[in-house]
Amino acid sequence: MEIVSRVMDLYAQIDKAVAEFQLKSGLRCPAGCGACCPTADVQVTLLEMLPAARELLRRGEAADWLERLAALPEPGRCLLYAPQPAPEAAGHCSFYRWRPALCRLFGFAAVRGRTGLKALSVCRHIKQADPHGAAAAALLAEEAPCFVHSSTRIYALDPVLGTRLMPINTALRHAIERIGLRQSFANTETFQDNTAA
Numbered sequence: 001m002e003i004v005s006r007v008m009d010l011y012a013q014i015d016k017a018v019a020e021f022q023l024k025s026g027l028r029c030p031a032g033c034g035a036c037c038p039t040a041d042v043q044v045t046l047l048e049m050l051p052a053a054r055e056l057l058r059r060g061e062a063a064d065w066l067e068r069l070a071a072l073p074e075p076g077r078c079l080l081y082a083p084q085p086a087p088e089a090a091g092h093c094s095f096y097r098w099r100p101a102l103c104r105l106f107g108f109a110a111v112r113g114r115t116g117l118k119a120l121s122v123c124r125h126i127k128q129a130d131p132h133g134a135a136a137a138a139l140l141a142e143e144a145p146c147f148v149h150s151s152t153r154i155y156a157l158d159p160v161l162g163t164r165l166m167p168i169n170t171a172l173r174h175a176i177e178r179i180g181l182r183q184s185f186a187n188t189e190t191f192q193d194n195t196a197a
Ligand code: SF4
Pocket: 036, 037, 042, 078, 079, 080, 081, 082, 092, 093, 094, 095, 096, 099, 100, 103, 168
């Protein structure tokens, strides 16, 4: 199975774990929130951005996005964030289906402390909107998905591309360049095969 499909498979498993925890804990993002995206320090691996990059290439929008990414200050707000989402959109992420692991877990995952116990990392906007619900969910931390576990699985998919954290826009730019390059190699090989035939 190609790497992007394996990343998307992992995302499906993360989504399932998050949905199960949401059901158990009752924890939810405030409707239409999206406040976690505009911070300038979202850091992900290149591997996590390959699905979004491939989708941009499939739509024929990669060159345009590369130009926009190159013009951005570093680090900066995620370029996939939509301040005014379309009414039918799932939220403020214009690439919601292809968003990285961190964005899937944020607000609903735990970190393991020195004692070995998990502590839920609840987003402050969720805490403000529902302090009692957030406190009750914190008691279920052992059942929450774990950030480190997810990072380990990303690393296991590709120890080179799935290790180094970088600002999200940089990761997207490198992912587009990487997939674009692979695609042009593949096209060149097909062209050579055809001319040789
Ligand atoms: S990828 Fe989507 S969910 Fe993640 S920070 Fe960017 S806009 Fe937000």
